[in-house]
Amino acid sequence: MDNLKLALSSVATVCFLLWARREYSERKISSIPAVGASGIWAYYTGGWRYLFRAPEMVEEGCRKYRGRVFRVPRLFRWDFIISGSTLVQEAVTAPENVLSLAAANRDSLQIDLTMGPDISRNPFHIDAVRTKVTRNLSRCFPGIRDEISSAFDELLALDENDGKLVTVLPLMMQVAARTTNHLFVGLPICRNQDYLNLVVQYTIDVALRAQLISLLPSFLQPILGPFISSRNQSIRQGIKHLGPLIEYRIEQEKQHGPDWPGKPNDYISWLLESVDVLDEKTVSALVSRILATNMAAIHTTSSVFTYALFDLTAYPTYVTALRQEAEQAVEEFGWTKTALNKMHKIDSFLRESQRMHDNGPVAMSRQVLDPMGFKFSDESVIPYGSILNIASRAEHFSPANYDHPDVFDGFRFSKKREDREHTSGGGLFNQHMISTGVDHLAFGHKLHACPGRFLAATELKAMLAHLVVHYDLRAEIEGVRPPDDVFGIVIVPNRRGKLWFRKRQY
Numbered sequence: 072m073d074n075l076k077l078a079l080s081s082v083a084t085v086c087f088l089l090w091a092r093r094e095y096s097e098r099k100i101s102s103i104p105a106v107g108a109s110g111i112w113a114y115y116t117g118g119w120r121y122l123f124r125a126p127e128m129v130e131e132g133c134r135k136y137r138g139r140v141f142r143v144p145r146l147f148r149w150d151f152i153i154s155g156s157t158l159v160q161e162a163v164t165a166p167e168n169v170l171s172l173a174a175a176n177r178d179s180l181q182i183d184l185t186m187g188p189d190i191s192r193n194p195f196h197i198d199a200v201r202t203k204v205t206r207n208l209s210r211c212f213p214g215i216r217d218e219i220s221s222a223f224d225e226l227l228a229l230d231e232n233d234g235k236l237v238t239v240l241p242l243m244m245q246v247a248a249r250t251t252n253h254l255f256v257g258l259p260i261c262r263n264q265d266y267l268n269l270v271v272q273y274t275i276d277v278a279l280r281a282q283l284i285s286l287l288p289s290f291l292q293p294i295l296g297p298f299i300s301s302r303n304q305s306i307r308q309g310i311k312h313l314g315p316l317i318e319y320r321i322e323q324e325k326q327h328g329p330d331w332p333g334k335p336n337d338y339i340s341w342l343l344e345s346v347d348v349l350d351e352k353t354v355s356a357l358v359s360r361i362l363a364t365n366m367a368a369i370h371t372t373s374s375v376f377t378y379a380l381f382d383l384t385a386y387p388t389y390v391t392a393l394r395q396e397a398e399q400a401v402e403e404f405g406w407t408k409t410a411l412n413k414m415h416k417i418d419s420f421l422r423e424s425q426r427m428h429d430n431g432p433v434a435m436s437r438q439v440l441d442p443m444g445f446k447f448s449d450e451s452v453i454p455y456g457s458i459l460n461i462a463s464r465a466e467h468f469s470p471a472n473y474d475h476p477d478v479f480d481g482f483r484f485s486k487k488r489e490d491r492e493h494t495s496g497g498g499l500f501n502q503h504m505i506s507t508g509v510d511h512l513a514f515g516h517k518l519h520a521c522p523g524r525f526l527a528a529t530e531l532k533a534m535l536a537h538l539v540v541h542y543d544l545r546a547e548i549e550g551v552r553p554p555d556d557v558f559g560i561v562i563v564p565n566r567r568g569k570l571w572f573r574k575r576q577y
């Protein structure tokens with residue numbers, strides 16, 4: 072009987088302590104308004120609702136609390152969301168040791184288990200993208216252009232006159248994977264179907280398996296996580312394709328020094344130049360970085376391009392102007408990076424499509440690492456350890472940022488650039504596809520702005536110019552844009568959406 076009493080009082084004490092802790096943390100955030108939940112079971116009822124109705128709940132929060140912080144329930148915690156240029160600017164300029172992108176990714180993608188702890192501990196692959204990839208774009212452009220041209224040619228496999236109805240997203244995934252890997256690992260591997268399947272599937276494996284691991288209690292994650300993660304298998308497959316090539320490069324470097332004669336100009340070489348820890352100069356470490364960079368590059372680029380083609384076929388009147396612009400630039404400069412720089416309308420069309428279509432209503436997650444929490448200028452404090460998101464869509468559709476924000480205006484940004492050129496004789500540099508701002512967050516902004524955006528913009532512009540010059544496109548059903556696919560907070564272009572492709576007839 073005494074034992075039973077002891078057990079009951081222990082349980083009661085634990086419950087009380089948990090309740091007190093919850094009350095204490097709830098009190099600290101009570102001044103921050105909550106959306107879609109109230110009462111003692113708020114986490115659970117609201118959390119389930121958020122799983123299925125996240126876009127509506129974020130929209131409701133942005134409507135009611137624009138320019139402020141609000142919170143949304145997840146199953147076991149609150150997440151915080153901000154909108155409005157002042158708070159966005161404060162978040163994107165906060166240092167990494169205060170608001171951390173790496174920690175947020177470690178949490179949401181279970182990076183240590185799914186991709187390996189070194190990816191966030193020593194991100195030299197990001198430096199290689201930021202510096203070497205960007206600097207080499209002009210020099211490597213002929214390869215990018217060839218790959219785009221042959222990828223469309225082979226994958227569409229069109230007769231001279233007949234059209235074909237094609238599912239767009241999987242096609243664009245292949246084109247983006249081939250083009251990006253032409254730069255990363257070169258021919259012939261960038262056309263090897265088994266390798267392409269690996270780099271496309273890697274992102275899906277990491278994201279899905281991270282979700283499964285997150286469902287486990289935290290003490291079980293390091294024990295069972297390695298069995299759920301497919302990391303070792305992916306690395307093994309990557310080594311099968313890239314191992315001999317990377318070994319050869321490392322050997323050449325050992326024998327002849329870092330600038331050995333005939334050294335290829337590709338991402339493998341740039342990674343070897345950027346690696347600063349000797350332990351990481353190994354085949355498996357480099358394969359892991361190549362997979363991680365593919366993960367950042369392929370699904371993003373193919374989604375943006377699929378959205379853009381759905382826009383082009385929904386508003387076909389843009390085709391003539393885009394075609395003329397591309398032909399004129401190519402006639403003058405050939406298929407070069409210089410020609411792409413002249414394609415302001417194509418640049419603007421893609422930027423507008425990015426403004427209106429995204430991968431969800433929030434982006435740019437950060438975890439608060441300052442033990443004191445993160446304090447905004449309006450005095451709201453987000454507690455240590457919590458996750459902060461930016462309501463990027465609210466900024467893209469805010470009348471404070473754009474005239475008629477709900478209207479697709481493909482030349483919105485090129486018109487501004489041209490107006491400026493006419494009036495002041497100088498260009499307007501914040502309206503380019505690669506320009507980021509608190510009003511345009513498709514590539515993030517400030518500290519962690521996407522370092523791959525220069526490559527992405529080069530590929531996307533070259534792909535769009537190539538398609539309008541060489542193909543006729545039309546919607547499957549005239550005037551109907553395939554609706555987006557929504558998975559909780561994540562939105563992707565319709566995976567079954569089809570378009571008609573035909574070789575250009577006149």
Ligand code: HEM
Pocket residue numbers: 172197200204364367368369371372375434435436512513514515516518519520521522523524526527
């Ligand atoms: C249209 C295609 C792309 C889009 C829309 C996109 C978008 C983004 C966004 C929104 C971020 C996060 C910014 C933040 O949280 O503050 C990001 C980060 C990143 N992106 Fe991209 N990206 C694209 C293509 C690429 C490509 C092609 C590469 C690589 C070659 C790349 C590499 C990265 C890396 C390494 C980061 C992390 C940066 C950091 O941790 O500081 N991205 N990207």
